[in-house]
Amino acid sequence: MAGKLRRSGVDLMYDVVIKGGKIVGSPFGTIKGDIGIAGECIAAIGYDLKGKDVVDASGKLVLPGVVDAHVHMELPVSGTRSSDDFASGTKAAACGGVTTVIDFTVGDRDSTLPEDIESRLDEAKKSYIDYTLHAEIIGWHRSRSWEILKATQMGVTSFKFFTAYSSSGRRTDRGALFDAFETIGDLGALAIVHAEDEEIINHIVSLLDRSEIGDMSTLAKARPPLCEALAVSDVIYLAERANARVHIVHLSSALGLEAFKKGRSFYSKATAETCPQYLLLTKEVYEGVEGHLYSASPALRTSMDAQALWEGISNGDISLIATDHCPFTREQKSWKDSFLDLPYGLPGVETSLPLFFSEGVLKRGISLEVMVKLFAENPARIYSLFPRKGALQIGSDADITILDPNQEWTISSNNLHMNTDFSPYEGMTIKGKVCTTLSRGEVIYNNGLFKAREGRGKFLGRSL
Structure with missing residues (x-):
């Protein structure tokens, strides 16, 4: 042509x-x-x-078909598994206009990244739509550098780190994070980071009494925007020093966005995403009878935080929308008198595009062209899929x-295809x-x- x-x-x-x-x-x-x-x-x-x-x-x-760059199918978490497997989850995704998903390996200190990739690829064979993976890194040490090189040769070029969740062994401390970033930077790969400062979280939780732990609304207090902003700042500075591309997942707060913008001002190789739940839901849902169903990490914030994120989208500070799709049933999220004992995650892979069209394009005047960039072009570019995908x-x-x-139409778990009996919307x-x-x-x-x-x-x- x-x-x-x-x-x-x-x-x-x-x-x-x-x-x-x-x-x-x-x-x-x-x-x-x-x-x-x-x-x-x-x-x-x-x-x-x-x-x-x-x-x-x-x-x-x-x-262009949606590229959802952050999903968790059949993920082991808190003694259970997310309720969508790669078959039901990708079927639901397709019904919501998603044609590519990026899931994660399940990291383990006792296995290598290539082994994790092979295991996850075996589980993903049921998928109805195309897929790729991020490699989750647990227990990093420089002696494992060969694993990152091998992973890239296997077609996996993005690597996931946590600055929280030391209780489950997933946290990577600053020293190891910087060391890993150097390896990733040398290869030209991409680091993606769940950014929350665990020292702040642990300190807050240590001061809670029994009644506060038994109150679902305490979740928002225990994981405040401050912990996100601190971790975002640290991560971008470390990435800049290591010359590694870095992507911040599920940005949730005005303070976190401010920290990201400051980091982006001196390091252009940083990008960030947010999720529909942080644009459309607030921490008030925790106060309801079914507040425990909304357990998520990061926690839901305020309407002011949501407004800041909408502005970040309009200003181009936020590069993409992903869902962090990690569904559970009501039974899996049954209340056990502690917000600490819940699996964290929400369903969203099927509803993200229509929600954004209705709430972002029609209600807030965001252009269709920007929507396409957020849902298709930008995730495809950031994750080296463009122009095969996202175009x-x-x-x-x-x-x-x-x-x-x-x-x-009215959203209901009864008219959706995700394998859960609950929709946040x-x-x-x-x-x-x-x-x-x-x-x-x-x-x-x-x-x-x-x-x-x-x-x-x-x-x-x-x-x-």
Whole structure:
């Protein structure tokens, strides 16, 4: 096509044509037109294209498939496992317009990163959509540097660290973190960090009495914005000294965002994400009868924090939206008289795009083009998947989401596909619903019908 919109000739017949939709994020900007698909890839963008199969997108938005760069399928945590496995979780993802997910290995001091990757890839074979992995690093020592190199050769180029959770062995202290960052920086790989200062958290928890531990609302007090801001500052400074690219996951507070912006002012290789729960929910939910169902880490914040994050999105400080999808059932989150004894995590992989369209685009005036960058282009770029993923370009995988901007619906766990009996947005009425999802040219979800074969998803090996 070389810079021109294609108008079909009589001899051109594509395998699939998406016809007459409002295409957002094409090389030509936002246009009304058709997309022609040949095999698994986008072959043309233009007008009057002809296809063996036609998907009518009239009156609808045609978007690059969502890249959810932060999910946790069948994750062992707090004596249980997150309730979505790679089959149910990726099915739900596809029904919400997600065509690529990035999950995590399950790190262990007694196993190597290559072993962790192989184990997780075996679990992920059930996936309906394409996937890749972050490698979780537990028990770092310089003698393990070879593991990071081997992981990159296996197609895993992003490495997850925690500055909290020493009780489960996941915390990496500053010295080891800096050492690991140097190895990652030398390779040109990416460090991703759960940033909360554990010394602050442990000090606060040590001062709590029995009644406070038995009060769900104490969670927000025990993991305050200060602990996020301190850790974000430390992490970016260490990354700058090590010359390592770094990404802050699930930024949740105004103070954390302020710390990130200060760090970004002197180190441009830092990026950050936030999640729908930090934009749309507040810590007041902890005070309800079912407040324990909202246990998450970082904790939910205030409406002022949410507003700061919305501004961070509008200003371009926040690069992407991810879900941190980690669902549990009501039974798994049954209240045991302590906020410390709950599994932390919320479901979200199926609802993130329509929620953002309704609350961000329609209610707050964020442009469709910015939404596409947050949900598709930017995560694909940051995680070395662009332009195969996150793009509506000739030669890109035909991962396409069609959203009806006028359909109003009410969120309920009963009308979702995630393997949980709870939605954090239960009863919320929004406008905008995913009606069709294509993965590599195949219509896998269409108007309420899921059509794909389990295990059709491919592992996406990434290169440096």
